[in-house]
Amino acid sequence: MTTVVCRCEDITEEDIVEAIEKGYDELEKLKRHLRLGMGPCQGKTCLPLARRILGRETGKSVEEMGDPTSRPPSQPVSFSLLASLEESEVDE
Amino acid sequence: MLTFFLIFHNLRKYFYRKPKLENTVLEMSERRIFEHPILDFDRGDEFYFDFEGEKVKAYEGETVASALYADGLRKFTESKKLERPRGFFCAIGKCSSCIMSVDGRPHVRTCVTQAEEGMEVKRHGSKPKFPEVDIGRGKERKEKKIEIAVIGGGPAGLMAAIVSARNGADVHLFDEGDDLGGQLVKQTHQFFGSHEEDAGTRGIEIGKELVEEARDVGVNIHTETKVLGYYEEKKITVEEEGRLTIYDTEGIVYAGGAIENYLSFENNDLPGVYGAGGVQTLMNEEGIVPGDKVLMVGSGNVGVIVSYQLLQAGVDVVEVIEALPEIGGYQVHASKIRRAGVPISTAHTIKKAIGEEKVEGAVVQKIDENWEPVEGTEREVECDVICLAVGLSPDTGFLRQADCEMEYIGELGGYVPLRTEDMMTTRRGIYVAGDAAGIEEATVAALEGKIAGAALFEDLREETEDTRKSKEEAKEGLVPVVLSMRRCADDWGLRPILLNHKKGDLRMSRISILPSSFTKGVNCG
Structure with missing residues (x-):
């Protein structure tokens, strides 16, 4: 029986409930412990669902759950792009 | 209320039929629609690409994911730890459930990648290999100064770009897809807004008209680009044509739209x-x-x-x-x-x-x-x-990177940025419009875009007859409702979060409405 919450990182509802029981009771903590929302979609799909589960399990309000930090890149990007040089550094 | 709805006279005949409509013709061997009661699929030339050694037919303009789906493929990838089959989910490049290896490059979102003749597409399973081909070093990075960046080419972004460009601003509009129009391009139903010019027009038509208008007024349109992040001093990084470009902007309208909600139930990740x-x-x-x-x-x-x-x-x-x-x-x-x-x-x-x-x-x-x-x-x-x-849910990652203050408003679908009546966030020069500001519908998005575009222009340059009128007209079509009042970190004092409703919307009755004079007074208290 599998109910997936984070499709990118393969995190199930069971994983989240288990983590909450261990004390990871904020979104940022769940993210650091499980990699929730750290895959290629950057939490776009899983965070609203994780928020609902966290609320159900802990009775916390949305404000108490916190909101994980968003950092660039927001989308999948290739290494070659990040490794590109500044224009002035390019040898002709 | 019902007077706002247009009866779909021309579709009436279909209502009484059994679900299978005679007019829709599917080619037996595949899933493509060749005749449709409303839509006309103008397919380009037919060609083939390679999928795991098999030839797959595609038409010019189709994405890799669509061509594969039409060919019958359901399992696009295998999940990373549980190794479960996965199909596409959102089809607009948000969820990353359709990633495959394309021409040796892993993790390509096939739903936003155009199919090309001779392309080699492979599923990379749960553990993709490092690129098998030399993908080079990428072109040199560029930095460009621009006046206004509009992120997102749906109704909100298009309207914002149109208004600011027609007043003379240097406007650049960025969108991920190859077609602009956002979610309007898939709305076959007629809009029944109180807004005279849009009522009775199908979403697809409104989208096309807006795109044309944007081109006419000189908006610089960047399609198939990815806005990767926000950096200090209103700089944004953009990937386009395999190059990383840093746009140094003076003002931004963020109209990045929304993400579909997911639901938890057993096997909720199965393809299908x-x-x-x-x-x-x-x-x-x-x-x-x-x-x-x-x-x-x-x-x-x-x-x-x-x-x-x-x-x-x-x-x-x-x-x-x-x-x-x-x-x-x-x-x-x-x-x-x-x-x-x-x-x-x-x-x-x-x-x-x-x-x-x-x-x-x-x-x-x-x-x-x-x-x-x-x-x-x-x-x-x-x-x-x-x-x-x-x-x-509003897609607000970009705004959070920009440190715009956010608040969770259930009625708006999740975390939304605090903003003024003119759609400015708590960061000066950063505006928001459309679903990213809270889930509403296309008419509201377009009106918000109009306000944001005009207000940003006034912010950077000056008030003109057109910006004043644009704001006025747009606000006439909206009923702002104060949902929250917060003291902001900046020195502007209290700031209301306004939920913009289309005039005549049913849900308005559920939320108490404050007089607009009240909201005006607290903007810069």
Whole structure:
């Protein structure tokens, strides 16, 4: 029986409930412990669902759950792009 | 209220038919739609690309994911740890469920990648290899100074770009897709807004008109680009044509739209469980049917409209289920699908999806007034697609990177940025419009865009006759409702969060309305 919450990182509802029981009771903590929302979609799909589960399990309000930090890149990007040089550094 | 709805006279004849509409012709061997009562799929040249050693047919303009789906592929990738089969989900490049290896490059989102002749596409499974080909170093990085960046080319972004560009600003509009128009390009239904010019026009037409207007007024349009992040001093990084460009902007309108909500139930990740927007993209934009029998989860406007669109495309909608005790969407839409013989079951939820490699059915169950499933009411529904129409959440990652203050507002679908009546966030020069500001619909998005574009222009340059009028006109069509009042970190004092409703919207009655003079007074208290 599998109910997936984070499709990118393969995190199930069971994983989240288990983590909450261990004390990871904020979104940022769940993210650091499980990699929730750290895959290629950057939490776009899983965070609203994780928020609902966290609320159900802990009775916390949305404000108490916190909101994980968003950092660039927001989308999948290739290494070659990040490794590109500044224009002035390019040898002709 | 009903006077705002346009009766779909020209579609009436279809209401009384059984779900399979005669006008829709599917080619037997594939899933492409060749004749449709409303849409005309103008396919380009036919060509082939390689998928794991097999030739797959595609038409110019199709994405890799659509061509593969039309060919019958359902499993696009294998999940990373549990190694479960996955299909596409959102079809607009948000969820990353359709990633494959394209020409040796892993992790390519195939739903936003155009198919090309001779392309080599492979599934990379749960552990993709490092690129097998030399993908080079990337072109040199560039930095460009521009005046206004508009992020997102849906109705909100297009309107914002049009207004600021026609007043003389140097405007650059960035969008991920190859077509602009946002979600409008897949709306085959007519809009029934109180807004005179849009009423009675189908979403697809409004989208096209806006794109044309944007080009006419000189908006610099960047399609197939990815806005990667926000950096200090209003700089944004953008990937376009394989190059990283840093745009140094003076002002930004963020109109990045929304993300489809996901739902938890057993096997909810099986290929065949799709977001309603994903189904719309596939069906109305790409001309490909998602399956034969669809179970629709959610009876809000999206759920009932997409159900009707599925019927138009010749797909059987076996049932619509709704967790609430009543139908969420407008009655006119719900009645249409009921007349077509589709049962709508309220106070029902989905318990599980059945299937190993893809959806082969579903188990639905009644729920009581406390949202608890009622034992013994489980029943199986035969279907090959489970379509989730369970709401949207604003896509606000960019705004959070920009440190705009956010607040969770359930009525707006999640975290939304605090903003003024003019749609400016708590960061000077950063504006927001459309679903990213809170889930509403296309008319509201366009009006918000109009306000944001005009206000940003005034901010950077000066008030003109046109900006003043644009703001006035747009605000006339909206009823701002104060949902929250917060003291901001900047020195501007209290700031209300305004929910913009279209005039005449039913839901308005549920929220108390403060006089607009009140909201004006507190903007810069």
